[in-house]
Amino acid sequence: MNDARPPLVELAGASRAYVAGSPEQVVALRAVDLAIPSGEFVSVEGPSGCGKTTLLNLVGLLDSPTSGEVRWGGRPVGSLSDRERARLRLRGVGFIFQRFYLLPTLTALENVELPMRPLGVPRAERTRRASELLGEVGLAGRERAFPHQLSGGEEQRVAVARALANRPGILLADEPTGELDSGNTRAILDLLERVRHDRSATLVLVTHNPEVAARARRHLTMRDGSIVRDARETGT
């Protein structure tokens, strides 16, 4: 913790309020301060509506705070254009969603190739890397399958492979096991832990399942838009 390098992602007094069809604002996040160093495995817990996903969206540059600041590698990102933020997401962030969000008209292989295309990765290289990633998540031989031909666990594996496509520094998983049975939940968590460890990546995992959260080394608990507990496990 005494590392002189700035945290990978940092929120400084970040708030997010919405105007949802009424004159009153709904405050989803209240002046959150948070620093996530590189390589950490962080869980974010809390009841529904407490602001977990909003926090994740701010960290992943899908959204901007209405007040406060988000920094990446010590640099504020608030002044970046949509295009620059998209580029940062494309290169630096791997998203894993609860509902998988694979593109239904693409095969598993094409879904994994998708984030590589805008970076100009040559076709052969794309295909090779996507095939390797699918093999890494245990889906070798399923490259040509469309999402509707895959089970929920397989779809989430494809989503993990897609999240790893551009070798991001941080993986953001929003309830990644929320739609899975216990067997697939264990398998996906094992997979996430393994890829995080192998790639020295940061993993931020939003969940309201304590068993899932227990896998993390750092535990954030949220309530009413605020982080009410930030606990790190000691030891290995």
Added chain:
Amino acid sequence: MTRLSWGRSLRHSRLQLVLTVAAIGAAVALPVILISVGGGVSAHELAQLQNAGYQLVVSAQGLHGIAGAHALSDRILAMSSVTAVSPVLSIAIDAFTAQGSLSPVLAEGVVPRDFTATLGPTESGLFPSPLPLGDPTDSVRYADGTYAGPATNDVLVSTPYALAAHVFPGDTLLLSPSTDPSLGVRFNVTGTFGVAPSLLGPTGAFAVLLPLSDLQVLTGFGPAPAATVVDAADTIEIALTSSAAASPSALAQVRSAVAALVPYYSVTSLDQQAEQLHAASAVLTGFYLALSSVGLTVGLLFLALVLLRRVESDRRSIGIRRALGIPGRSIVAGIVRDGALLALLGGLAGVTAGYVVVEGLARWATAAVQEAASLAVFDPTILAAIVGGVVALSLLASALASRRAMRVDIGEALR
């Protein structure tokens, strides 16, 4: 980037795709039909002008046409650079066969020898040479404007008419200025002449050719009731020497000289007529395109709606792409590409449909339409321009959908 997704997505909604392509195709087919047929007819008329055996035309439409045609022709013939002058009088009359059947026919009164001298290479093969009409110079009957000479009363009939009316050389034919046979004069059929379908329509194919003075007397365009001589013709065709015909300045000089001789009549060169034809053709093409733009607008609006609908139904996919960091331009490129693809398919379908319709008209429509359709010319450059224009306009149709796609809220789309 979005090629795979959007392409497949389109294939998944085949009905929309087919309807869009059909709408654009229908919009494209109209200008294809109009321009190909209109252009074909113009090109045909132009070819006729270019193949004519004369270079200048004196014309005057009206009750009496060009008066004093014989004398005027002689005066023009006396000019330098002029090799042949052919006065022509064209009048619709009625022909009665020996069996009494009646047909309206187009009668052309000509000076036989001068007529053959002004035929172009295409036409000359259709007529016997010399024409088997008894008075080659039309001077016997005309008799210096007295019309007192003996009439040969010879007539040539077109092959289509001969076959239809069963009239052949050696037969006689009663020609009358009206449907009253008592006003008619019996003529000897001395030969036939060919009519290329592309030169005269089926109606025009019912034609007869006779000496000018015989037709003038028969129709009252020779000696008038008040004992005056009209000696009328519709046109006087003037052939020049090959060197004068090839020189614009010499042509203009002869034209001016003839115009000075006949200030009340129109004197035009075939080059001028060709230019006028070109200009008229360009105006018509513009009109056809303007007319077609209405259909095209509807087709492109349809395309815009389909693309907008596609964006609406793909909000989640667009949101996912944007969340992953796929650049907006890739998403827009996919929409534009789909719009262009649909426009291209519609354009090609329209060209095909236009071709099929024109071919159908050439085979199964009424005679006059068949005639026009058979002359249609499908110019690849024009067809490519039409299709290219539609594809270019599809960019406009894609703009709205692209704008909508860029406004998809990521968080909302993923909720």
